[in-house]
Amino acid sequence: MSDKGKELYNKVKSKIDTTQKEGTLENKFGMFWKLASNMKFRQHELRYLYEDSSREFVEKYRDQLIAMKEEFIQNMDFYVEKCIKVMQEANNMTVYLAKTNEEAQDIFMKEIGETKVIYKSKSNEAKDIGIIDVLKKNNIKIKETDLGDVLVQLFDYKLPSFGIGPGAHFTREDIVAKIKEVHGVELEPKASAIVKFYRETYRKELLNDVKVSLTSANVISAEDGTILLGENEGNISLLTRATEKHIVVCGITKIVPTILDAVLVAKLQTRINNVSFSYISLIAGPSNTSDVQGERVLGMYGAKEVVVILVDDWRTKALKKDKIYKDLLKCVGCRTCNYACTASRAFGNIFASKYGLGADGIIRDYIHNGIEAAVKDGLFLCTGCENCRHWCPVSVNLGEIMKSIKKEATKAGLCPPPLMEYQQKILKEKNPFK
Amino acid sequence: MSKLIYLGCLSTRLYDSTCKNAIKIIQFLDSEYQVIEDPPCCGSLAFNMTSDDVMKKHVEFVNDWFKANKITELVTICAGCYSYFTRYYKEFLDSEFTVKIQHFLQFLAEPENLHKLNLKYSGNNLKVNYHDACHLRNSSVPVIEEPRIILNSIDNIELIESVYNKTKSICCGAGGGVYSIFKENSDYNAKTIFDNMKKGKALLTACPFCYTALNRIRDENNIKKPVIKFEDFIVKLIEGVDPIS
Numbered sequence: 156m157s158d159k160g161k162e163l164y165n166k167v168k169s170k171i172d173t174t175q176k177e178g179t180l181e182n183k184f185g186m187f188w189k190l191a192s193n194m195k196f197r198q199h200e201l202r203y204l205y206e207d208s209s210r211e212f213v214e215k216y217r218d219q220l221i222a223m224k225e226e227f228i229q230n231m232d233f234y235v236e237k238c239i240k241v242m243q244e245a246n247n248m249t250v251y252l253a254k255t256n257e258e259a260q261d262i263f264m265k266e267i268g269e270t271k272v273i274y275k276s277k278s279n280e281a282k283d284i285g286i287i288d289v290l291k292k293n294n295i296k297i298k299e300t301d302l303g304d305v306l307v308q309l310f311d312y313k314l315p316s317f318g319i320g321p322g323a324h325f326t327r328e329d330i331v332a333k334i335k336e337v338h339g340v341e342l343e344p345k346a347s348a349i350v351k352f353y354r355e356t357y358r359k360e361l362l363n364d365v366k367v368s369l370t371s372a373n374v375i376s377a378e379d380g381t382i383l384l385g386e387n388e389g390n391i392s393l394l395t396r397a398t399e400k401h402i403v404v405c406g407i408t409k410i411v412p413t414i415l416d417a418v419l420v421a422k423l424q425t426r427i428n429n430v431s432f433s434y435i436s437l438i439a440g441p442s443n444t445s446d447v448q449g450e451r452v453l454g455m456y457g458a459k460e461v462v463v464i465l466v467d468d469w470r471t472k473a474l475k476k477d478k479i480y481k482d483l484l485k486c487v488g489c490r491t492c493n494y495a496c497t498a499s500r501a502f503g504n505i506f507a508s509k510y511g512l513g514a515d516g517i518i519r520d521y522i523h524n525g526i527e528a529a530v531k532d533g534l535f536l537c538t539g540c541e542n543c544r545h546w547c548p549v550s551v552n553l554g555e556i557m558k559s560i561k562k563e564a565t566k567a568g569l570c571p572p573p574l575m576e577y578q579q580k581i582l583k584e585k586n587p588f589k
Numbered sequence: 590m591s592k593l594i595y596l597g598c599l600s601t602r603l604y605d606s607t608c609k610n611a612i613k614i615i616q617f618l619d620s621e622y623q624v625i626e627d628p629p630c631c632g633s634l635a636f637n638m639t640s641d642d643v644m645k646k647h648v649e650f651v652n653d654w655f656k657a658n659k660i661t662e663l664v665t666i667c668a669g670c671y672s673y674f675t676r677y678y679k680e681f682l683d684s685e686f687t688v689k690i691q692h693f694l695q696f697l698a699e700p701e702n703l704h705k706l707n708l709k710y711s712g713n714n715l716k717v718n719y720h721d722a723c724h725l726r727n728s729s730v731p732v733i734e735e736p737r738i739i740l741n742s743i744d745n746i747e748l749i750e751s752v753y754n755k756t757k758s759i760c761c762g763a764g765g766g767v768y769s770i771f772k773e774n775s776d777y778n779a780k781t782i783f784d785n786m787k788k789g790k791a792l793l794t795a796c797p798f799c800y801t802a803l804n805r806i807r808d809e810n811n812i813k814k815p816v817i818k819f820e821d822f823i824v825k826l827i828e829g830v831d832p833i834s
Binding site: 164167168171174175189193196197200497498500501502535536537538539540541542545546558561562564565566570571573574575577578581582585586587588 | 632634641766770776
């Protein structure tokens, strides 16, 4: 047992103490998350939106989804190449395949040129790929547009939050108090008043001032290079139309073989979370017209340029080198694992990393920043219950990945001392309680 | 001897009367089953943190112990032992591991055993919940239907399914050795399991880890509904005692 191991164990214990202290940010998030995750859990059984429950929907399509994801993973090079070719040749998109996150960051910085303000939609991929960090490092202003992320920015909230509703843990009262403090405007503590405020003050800016916008992609179809983006607020519609340049940054595992596969994934993302997309954009190139004597001109009313940065980084390596986290390649980004997770439900945003809540966030931190980061994030809080696997629509076994990372942590001397004692007794005395 | 009752380290250490009850039931059904003093631990608490090469040596040691004692079949009352024997011993040892593994619930649910036990409840309709332990539902041969078969076979006992059950059950927070380092996990999750019982009057479990976590939460939160180990429940039925007393 190394000193570092003891230090990290005590750090996690101290973080747990923080979640138990009333009024701390971690405690507030934890209280919210217990309610929210339980509600999300229960919604799986309800039939209030459609004839079938979300659980029934997932079970109906599970085998199809898994087969489709496996087909993609086994032929990843083929589908990535096919997708890039059709995007470039048929869709007039500028496409890059970045081998590493760093390469993607460099391409992104070159593409934004002299622009000092980037408007972005919610994107967990941008965090994974390090785009947010590089923008901050270069003093480029990031303007969030999803209301949840706008609120996170308003509060300057640094802790991890729920990817689907990143600002949902702020109370109405806290929000209006913060708006008064920052903008000097007094609002009634009502959701409708808060929405009205941003509609009246921010919508104009989004319609008129956006030069470069950044989105991820919910999913991309390899057969026709179509990017699918789903949303409710309309911010993505504005960012992809009322802009000069729309930049899409995402991992190559967002690609699926066909457009029908893409629609199924999008439908799954909504059904499993019991939400519906008000808008689904199928983006297959920049805005254009051929209305002047049939001559095609790019950049009519919508984006003049669509730039796609597809990022490999850990993905091909995971597959070809049989990395312990390769199951993550199947992930469709629905976030169900966040609220199905025992540890996440109990510990909220201290069982997490800057890449997101739960085991998914911790595994990504491990991939990018190594074993110490994962232990600090609460690796050993995972019970290995595999609820993530059972609830996942494509059966990704995060529990098994966490177990492998725990073994690596033990090798590095980072296992919590009481567990090490049990291990030693089992191996030497053949009984953990002797 | 060839048939072993494998009680598991946790039950042996903490739950002596449950061990005695399990032995009583198993030997009533098949007198060839015997207990051997001080068997080696299956290693379940170490699997999550020990490298495969080190773990394999332990697994080989346990398998050699089985061979030395000529064990061909075993019944365990520990969900953790069952999970690791069926899932990981096969992975490590492949055809070298030949012991037939059964969990107590599988053994009990065999038609001839249920027939021989002839379980009855003389009281009025008793509603009970069964908690699906992760170790049992996740193992390579999942134990999910067996407790339901057993409970549904008993007159006047009504199984109430919890809001989340079978493969979607909520973990008690004790798995992976987490109970020994961060009990706070079970503070929330074990409480949620009680909240999801609906009309059940008692919570049955076949996992000593779950029992430990659930019973602590019951005590700390003054929850009236008792947590009962499956073996104790069955013995009380056999003896005609109120099974949830």
